[in-house]
Amino acid sequence: MPLYVERKPERLITEEGMRTDGRLPHEMRPIKMMVGVLEKADGSAFVEWGGNRILAAVFGPREVHPKHMVLPDRALIRARYNMAPFSTPERRRPGPDRRSIELSKVIREALKPAIFAENYPGSVIDIFIEVLRSDAGTRVAGINAASLALASAGVAMRGLVSACSIGRVGNFIVVDPNHDEDMWGDSDMPLAMMMESEEITLLQADGTLSEEEFKEALDLGRRAIRFVYEVQKEALKRPYYLVERRVV
Amino acid sequence: MSEVVLLVRDKEVVIPGQPLAKGKIRPGKDVYVDESGTIRSKKLGLVSLKEDEISIVPLVGAYIPKEDDLVIGIVSKVSGNTILVDIRSPYQGALPIQRRAERVDLRKYDLRVGDVILAKVRSFDGASSLILTIDAEGLGKLESGYLLEVDPAKVPRVIGKRQSMLSILKEATRSEIIVANNGRIWVKPPSVKELIALEKALKKIEEESHVSGLSDRISSLLSQELR
Numbered sequence: 001m002p003l004y005v006e007r008k009p010e011r012l013i014t015e016e017g018m019r020t021d022g023r024l025p026h027e028m029r030p031i032k033m034m035v036g037v038l039e040k041a042d043g044s045a046f047v048e049w050g051g052n053r054i055l056a057a058v059f060g061p062r063e064v065h066p067k068h069m070v071l072p073d074r075a076l077i078r079a080r081y082n083m084a085p086f087s088t089p090e091r092r093r094p095g096p097d098r099r100s101i102e103l104s105k106v107i108r109e110a111l112k113p114a115i116f117a118e119n120y121p122g123s124v125i126d127i128f129i130e131v132l133r134s135d136a137g138t139r140v141a142g143i144n145a146a147s148l149a150l151a152s153a154g155v156a157m158r159g160l161v162s163a164c165s166i167g168r169v170g171n172f173i174v175v176d177p178n179h180d181e182d183m184w185g186d187s188d189m190p191l192a193m194m195m196e197s198e199e200i201t202l203l204q205a206d207g208t209l210s211e212e213e214f215k216e217a218l219d220l221g222r223r224a225i226r227f228v229y230e231v232q233k234e235a236l237k238r239p240y241y242l243v244e245r246r247v248v
Numbered sequence: 249m250s251e252v253v254l255l256v257r258d259k260e261v262v263i264p265g266q267p268l269a270k271g272k273i274r275p276g277k278d279v280y281v282d283e284s285g286t287i288r289s290k291k292l293g294l295v296s297l298k299e300d301e302i303s304i305v306p307l308v309g310a311y312i313p314k315e316d317d318l319v320i321g322i323v324s325k326v327s328g329n330t331i332l333v334d335i336r337s338p339y340q341g342a343l344p345i346q347r348r349a350e351r352v353d354l355r356k357y358d359l360r361v362g363d364v365i366l367a368k369v370r371s372f373d374g375a376s377s378l379i380l381t382i383d384a385e386g387l388g389k390l391e392s393g394y395l396l397e398v399d400p401a402k403v404p405r406v407i408g409k410r411q412s413m414l415s416i417l418k419e420a421t422r423s424e425i426i427v428a429n430n431g432r433i434w435v436k437p438p439s440v441k442e443l444i445a446l447e448k449a450l451k452k453i454e455e456e457s458h459v460s461g462l463s464d465r466i467s468s469l470l471s472q473e474l475r
Contacts, residue, residue, distance in 0.1 A: 042310065061310050061338040072375055114264075116280075116290060120312070121375040123338030151264050154309030154401060156278065156290040159265020196265040197282065233263055236292060240261045240307070240458055247459045 033235035043153025047145040051135025056145035061123035075120035079108035079127040110202035116156035136182040163192035164224040195229040276303025311400035320432035393436035400431035405457040420470040445473035
């Protein structure tokens with residue numbers, strides 16, 4: 001007998017727009033971010049996003065191994081998204097699987113346009129994203145963490161990449177879908193942007209959205225990501241303010 | 249374009265992508281200009297405003313070699329006529345052994361894996377070929393002493409304006425100190441007490457370099473430690 005049985009809630013959203021975790025459609029889960037959490041990495045970040053706990057580490061620019069992967073005119077960018085065996089309700093088999101290989105790829109491609117790779121020819125920038133606890137929306141939380149880790153490593157960037165998911169439940173477009181909405185909702189659209197230039201670097205969509213719904217989702221996403229961006233900015237500058245306050 | 253519009257203060261901490269200025273001002277180091285003509289920061293760093301130029305002084309970052317830089321390397325491989333040297337950078341240093349060249353002290357090239365050397369960057373093509381040299385007075389194997397490290401971005405702070413910080417460190421601890429551009433610092437203090445004081449001082453420089461009045465704080469830290 002399975003130890004853990006997923007149970008679909010009777011309804012995902014009330015007519016008034018109350019969601020299963022008590023949020024309103026446009027409300028996000030609580031977010032907490034910090035940088036510089038790992039001593040050995042060149043840059044690192046920890047993100048708490050609702051029930052998600054995500055650690056990101058950046059190494060580099062550093063020497064490329066294996067040597068045949070060297071790109072002579074720019075930096076090689078590698079990303080690895082990995083879920084801990086204990087990150088899910090039931091033990092997850094360790095190691096890469098179809099899903100995490102795909103997520104590694106989309107995360108790498110969401111971050112790549114933000115990095116001045118041509119400034120570091122012949123080197124590699126390694127990005128590691130470790131999901132310690134998962135609760136829907138790990139890829140967007142991972143992108144946020146990785147982008148912070150890159151900036152805190154001193155990598156030259158066009159801007160931070162910020163991300164958030166938008167979903168549809170019945171007639172409601174909801175910001176930052178939770179686990180239930182992710183499982184049984186009608187649509188899920190992760191979105192990542194370089195907020196300063198409003199360039200979209202990741203847009204995926206599951207389920208169905210009409211044209212109007214898509215436009216509404218994109219607009220809501222932009223507003224949610226603007227908020228995430230503010231949290232990121234604050235997290236990057238905080239350590240320096242804290243030192244300043246202690247010293248002065 | 250008309251007047252200069254500054255969007256940040258001098259010495260402010262900025263993040264990558266943050267807009268710095270618009271209009272008639274020259275973009276300096278570690279900034280870029282976007283499609284709309286706004287100057288933006290490339291890195292996490294401090295704003296540096298100089299008359300008609302705006303640039304960023306990075307707060308962290310890897311060491312990217314430049315010609316004529318002084319570096320402290322650790323020998324990682326000795327093979328044939330090249331010695332490979334790790335210089336804490338994305339690029340590995342190569343030290344060619346010039347057996348036939350004149351006026352070269354061949355004893356200097358008697359190096360083993362793990363040896364620490366002081367070298368100069370002779371040439372760097374920006375991508376793969378990084379040639380070092382030790383054929384000059386004072387360069388070569390470093391013996392007896394300790395190797396400390398700081399973030400390469402903090403090296404200018406450890407040296408200070410006109411070597412002010414370095415002379416504070418040297419005088420207060422009565423030590424020989426060599427600060428290399430790659431963030432490695434070789435020290436030879438008279439006793440362990442001075443070594444500990446130096447380590448603490450370097451850590452303080454790394455942490456507090458963005459807050460003004462650093463020299464005074466380092467002086468007082470050293471006098472406290474060495475009382």
